[in-house]
Amino acid sequence: MSDTILTLAGVHTHIGEYHILQGVDMQVPRGGLSVLLGRNGAGKTTTLRTIMGLWKASKGKxxxxxxxxxxxxxxxxxxxGIAYVPESMAIxxxxxxxxNLLLxxxxxxxxxxxxxxICGFFPALKKFWNYPAGNLSGxxxxxxxxxxxxxEPRKLILVDEPTKGLAPAIILSLMAAFNELKASDTTILLVEQNFNFVRKLGDTVAVMDDGRVVHTGGMQALAEDxxxxxxxxxxSLAAHQ
Incomplete structure (x- = not known):
């Protein structure tokens, strides 16, 4: 995590008449897990989609x-080498x-x-290997x-709300997978509302409010304050332990 793999400098994004991102400045260190936090509507998902080019930045780099x-x-x-896992899953x-995996x-x-x-973390995939993905549970x-x-190995994975609606056992498997990805020098940028999940995984954190990043620092420091x-x-994160 000695250098930066992703940098957003003064990024603005408009969606129709709405000015969602209003000058996002953020750096994502290489080889760790960075968490993007913020209240609903702060611009977290728009940030991921703008990085991925699904929505175009109207200003900034x-x-x-x-x-x-x-x-x-x-x-x-x-x-x-960037992969994106949207909240909608989009399978x-x-x-x-x-x-789905072949594609x-x-x-x-x-x-x-x-x-x-991969199936070591998610054994159900092997069980349903030849089933239509639409027939699976959430x-x-x-x-x-x-x-x-x-x-396939990726340099950076953008993940939006991966634990939403998941059973605790699957969340533990997801945590193990992310830890192994970090150990393999894969960088992860994660949007998540499950604070107990991110405090155990996160290395750095950026907090958004009203389309801007208002705080950056270590995840542990935020978790303890x-x-x-x-x-x-x-x-308080303590309420989510």
Missing amino acids: IHFDGRDITAMATPDIAQL FSDLTVKE AARNGPLDNSRVEW GQKQMVAIARAIV NDLQQHLLGL
Whole structure:
């Protein structure tokens, strides 16, 4: 985590007549897990979508791994080694679990050893390997979405609300997967409302409010400062342990 893999400098995003991001400045260190926190409507999801090129920045610059990606198309951004797991999961419901992963394997056939590694965290994937993904439960669909993002090594994974609606056992598996990804030098930028989850995983944190980043620092420091939590988020993490 000695250098920065992603930088947003003065990023503004308009969606129709709405000015959502209003000058976002943020740096994501390489090789760790950075958490993006904030109240509902603060601009967290818009930030991820703007990084991925799904919504275009109207002002400012986004640099990834030394390259300006501000105006790049989403497929070109993905080719640089960025994966995105949206809150909606966006899986292909009519395709099987296997076919969903095949579509995400840009470099050819599935790597069986990597699939086995992924199924070690999410055994249900193997059980439903040839089932239409649309027939799975919400938690199982989230497993498919995460698996699709990591079916090949990525430099950066953007993940929006991965634990929403998941059973505790699946959250523990997700935590183990993220820890192993961090150990493999994969950088993760995570939007999440489950504070107990992020305080155990997060290395750094950025807090958004009204379309801007209003605080950056270490996750542990924020987790230990109830007054700062109340000031930035209007709640205490201790209530979510």
